[in-house]
Amino acid sequence: MDGAKEYGLRNVSSHCSISEMDDYDLSKLLEKRRINTERKRSFDDRSLSELSIGLLRGLDHFDSSYSPLRSVVDSPASSDQNSFEPHPMVAEAWDALRRCTVFFRDHPVGTIAAYDHASEEVLNYDQVFVRDFVPSALAFLMNGEPDIVKNFLLKTLQLQSWEKKVDRFKLGEGAMPASFKVLHDPVRKMDTIVADFGESAIGRVAPVDSGFWWIILLRAYTKSTGDLTLAETSECQKGIRLILTLCLSEGFDTFPTLLCADGCSMIDRRMGIYGYPIEIQALFFMALRCAFTMLKHDAEGKEFAERIVKRLHALSYHMRSYFWLDFQQLNDIYRYKTEEYSHTAVNKFNVIPDSIPEWVFEFMPKRGGYFVGNVSPARMDFRWFALGNCIAILSSLATPDQSATIMDLIEARWEELVGDMPLKISYPAIESHEWRIVTGCDPKNTRWSYHNGGSWPVLLWLLTAACIKTGRPQIARRAIDLAENRLLKDNWPEYYDGKLGRFIGKQARKYQTWSIAGYLVAKMMLEDPSHLGMISLEEDKQMKPVMKRSSSWNF
Ligand code: GLC
Helix, strand or coil, X not given: CCHHHXXXXXXXXXXXXXXXXXXXXXXXXXXXXXXXXXXXXXXXXXXXXXXXXXXXXXCCCCCHHHCCCCCCCCCCCCCCCCCCCCCHHHHHHHHHHHHCEEXXXXXXXXXCCECCCCCCCCCCCCCEEHHXXXXXXXXXHHCCCCHHHHHHHHHHHXXXXXXXXECCEECCCCCCCCEEEEEEECCCCEEEEEEECCCCCCCCCXXXXXXXXXXXXXXXXXXHHCCXXXXXXXXXXXXXXXXXHHHHCCCCCCCXXXXXXCCCCCCCCCCCCCECCHHHHHHHHHHHHHHHHHCCCCHHHHHHHHHHHHHHHHHHHHHHHHHEEEHHHHHHHHCCCCCCCCCCCCCCCCCCHXXXXXXXXHHCCCCCEEEEEXXXXXXXXXXXXXXXXXXXXXXXXXXXXXXXXXXXXXXXXHHHHCCCCCCECEECCCCHHHHHHHHCCCCCCCCCECCEECECCCHHHHHXXXXXXXXXXXXXXXXXXXXXXXXXXXXXXXXXXXXXCCEECCCCCCCEHHHHXXXXXXXXXXXXXXXXXXXXXXXXXXXXXXXXXXXXXXX
């Protein structure tokens, strides 16, 4: 087959596949897999196809009435997307974002974390962080500029294949870097790359979120461009499988959630989020669903797809049952008996009611709820975390009722969670003795600062996406207005401090790229909600909780 013909054919098949990808329902996808499997029965391992039929039992069908959105493919993003109702900040933001572009051998491959000339300490803010690049990538995709995103995905994929070591210990093959840096040698006219998989990071923690963001971004690229050829390459398929191998491996776990060290995600310092942090669980769930839509139907792909489906079932049940907190559930925990043994235990993790912090009783509105920060034996971290809750909405880890209830909470506790600058990374701050014990006396994470209850403008895009998905664009509008009052004037700080987020963060960088990109993404999504499709997955009815833990999100 000649090159042009092959290209043409591939294009056709891409368009077929992307419409398949619109079909968010796992059950439908599995059904298609089953049909394909049956068609190819003579080639395939019979027991494998039976296994996937077994997995199909009890599947519902997707309720399309839930989504008010057009698909991105129906309305491809174009370069004039940001041209209507231009706020003066939008043009400034684009200029600032473009200044952050990093080139490798003349090709754009990412954006640096911050372009702050005034700061004496560069640390690693001159690097391309995987998680920080996500809002930049979405901004470029929404503006019809996918090349930088494709280059980034391929470059980080190459880095994944590096041998990664901390001292004498070798990391898992699938680990993705937290960040990388391009070194320009002006004499030899050579560009080289150094990457950090945690071996240079403060605290030496591997970024568990990087691989998940990579998968989520690959789907966003595919969805936005309609180009399935990238995800279909054997390199990308292998990259996905390596990441999955890391997080689906069997061990001593009794829970389907992913066990993590402290500081392995956006909150990359010790903040008492070791165990099963909501941010990682929500990203894990979303990455599994995204990977499912992109895995090829070959033998290896099928095997992983089946493992994904099983894990998704268990994970969504666990999260929706044990991480969910609303007024009713809080009341139930308050009255928990302890020291229960055997399968009949109600208080399965032996949470001692006395460990419920005072603030939760005040904070919990009659109408409202959220996924708590962490659940493990005798430990519930009742703190509210923005990223995990927004990703839970976008990935449909939260049911439509739960999503609406999370938004109710944000509205009811606007002052606490949004205040003067969207959005608090976590609530509330930890202080005094608890701060000493939990953070190890971290001077950067003092109360209401940085990761400890600081306000991060980057989270605006996640809030906006969650608002659009739940049909509450007016909340996003309010939040964007707040950001527009300050962000440009303050030179796009990394974070704000204080109970209301009124002060530029103590050690915040200026011209923090994801603050800039986050604003642009929020603006573009609100202008054209069809962009949401690249970062959102519809509910899958098959994963509905078996029992509802409380009635307050059942309006
Ligand atoms: C800080 C943040 C981290 C971010 C990095 C680069 O370390 O905690 O989430 O990726 O800065 O901006």
